[in-house]
Amino acid sequence: MYIPDFDYHAPSSIEEACAILASYGSDAKVLAGGTDVLSRMKNELIAPKALVSIKNIPDMASITYVPGKGVVIGARVTHNDLVNSELLQQKYPSIPEAAHTMANNQIRNRGTIGGNLVNALPSADLPPILIALDASITLLGRHGKGIVPLEDFFIGPNRAAIEPDRILTEITIPDQPTTGSAYFKFGLRQSGAIAVVGVGVSVVASGAHVEQVRIVLGAVGPVPIRAKKAEQLLIGNLATEAALEEVGRAAAAECRPISDIRASQEYRRDMVRVFTKRALRKALHMQPAGEPVKIEGGNGDGMH
Numbered sequence: 001m002y003i004p005d006f007d008y009h010a011p012s013s014i015e016e017a018c019a020i021l022a023s024y025g026s027d028a029k030v031l032a033g034g035t036d037v038l039s040r041m042k043n044e045l046i047a048p049k050a051l052v053s054i055k056n057i058p059d060m061a062s063i064t065y066v067p068g069k070g071v072v073i074g075a076r077v078t079h080n081d082l083v084n085s086e087l088l089q090q091k092y093p094s095i096p097e098a099a100h101t102m103a104n105n106q107i108r109n110r111g112t113i114g115g116n117l118v119n120a121l122p123s124a125d126l127p128p129i130l131i132a133l134d135a136s137i138t139l140l141g142r143h144g145k146g147i148v149p150l151e152d153f154f155i156g157p158n159r160a161a162i163e164p165d166r167i168l169t170e171i172t173i174p175d176q177p178t179t180g181s182a183y184f185k186f187g188l189r190q191s192g193a194i195a196v197v198g199v200g201v202s203v204v205a206s207g208a209h210v211e212q213v214r215i216v217l218g219a220v221g222p223v224p225i226r227a228k229k230a231e232q233l234l235i236g237n238l239a240t241e242a243a244l245e246e247v248g249r250a251a252a253a254e255c256r257p258i259s260d261i262r263a264s265q266e267y268r269r270d271m272v273r274v275f276t277k278r279a280l281r282k283a284l285h286m287q288p289a290g291e292p293v294k295i296e297g298g299n300g301d302g303m304h
């Protein structure tokens with residue numbers, strides 16, 4: 001596969017990078033890990049005149065806790081950095097768990113959280129769990145800085161609300177009294193397969209009494225979907241097995257799946273029901289009621 005010539009820039013500051021991007025209009029692309037942008041160029045889907053690498057820009061590759069702000073994840077943080085982050089394992093283990101389900105080791109070593117978000121694939125694994133955790137993103141451009149709730153960032157398949165001269169610099173997860181969060185993904189292989197269905201949830205509960213919940217569905221619509229009606233069924237109520245089943249059904253009614261080579265609409269919808277229930281149980285630290293024996297190495301418990 002042949003890649004046409006392009007200009008290559010590796011600026012050492014955000015300001016310089018934004019100025020270069022602006023000088024090309026929409027003919028330049030940011031280059032992070034390159035796992036998407038380069039393969040699209042090879043497949044002749046895009047032919048940018050320039051690639052602007054962000055590898056030399058400092059302060060974009062760390063995961064830190066900033067008191068009063070929350071956990072701040074630099075856009076250049078790779079998927080394996082997420083997997084290996086002690087801070088995330090301690091505060092939001094659902095993020096390392098989601099990252100671990102992605103692709104393979106080589107892609108996880110190169111692919112970045114910023115690239116995953118800007119790429120805006122409907123099946124992407126990080127958006128559902130990050131939206132469930134109420135994340136926001138910082139976009140920098142020549143005309144200043146914008147902070148956008150991640151929930152509002154996705155406008156269609158492969159389309160994110162970012163102008164060509166802007167760079168996503170960081171993702172912030174605000175401090176919150178989360179009881180638990182979880183991401184459940186169904187792919188066609190144990191790992192390395194893109195999501196047929198992905199469900200991210202976060203819960204604030206006092207015992208079994210649910211005070212707050214966010215449920216976000218991936219791969220079952222053009223953008224990640226907040227299942228708000230399902231959330232409302234649980235807020236202020238007791239998380240019983242029957243309630244979780246009802247919430248799972250409500251979430252299934254809110255998704256907008258398509259049928260494709262990986263699964264039919266009906267199958268996806270039913271998997272939303274099952275995975276919403278499982279994710280909520282996990283986030284609430286509840287034991288599955290009456291489920292079959294767990295199979296080692298499997299996706300977990302049974303399908304009801």
Ligand SMILES: Cc1cc2nc3c(=O)[nH]c(=O)nc-3n(C[C@H](O)[C@H](O)[C@H](O)COP(=O)(O)OP(=O)(O)OC[C@H]3O[C@@H](n4cnc5c(N)ncnc54)[C@H](O)[C@@H]3O)c2cc1C
Nearest residue numbers: 030032033034035036037103111112114115116124125168
């Ligand atoms: C074999 C394979 C398997 C995969 N499996 C999965 C999977 O299971 N789950 C999943 O979610 N994804 C999966 N992916 C997708 C991949 O992991 C993501 O697309 C990756 O995170 C992209 O990151 P990157 O740094 O390589 O982005 P790049 O390819 O460098 O960039 C992607 C896009 O984002 C833009 N961009 C990148 N960073 C920024 C920034 N900071 N600011 C502004 N724009 C930016 C680029 O211009 C480009 O348009 C898979 C990909 C491959 C090749």
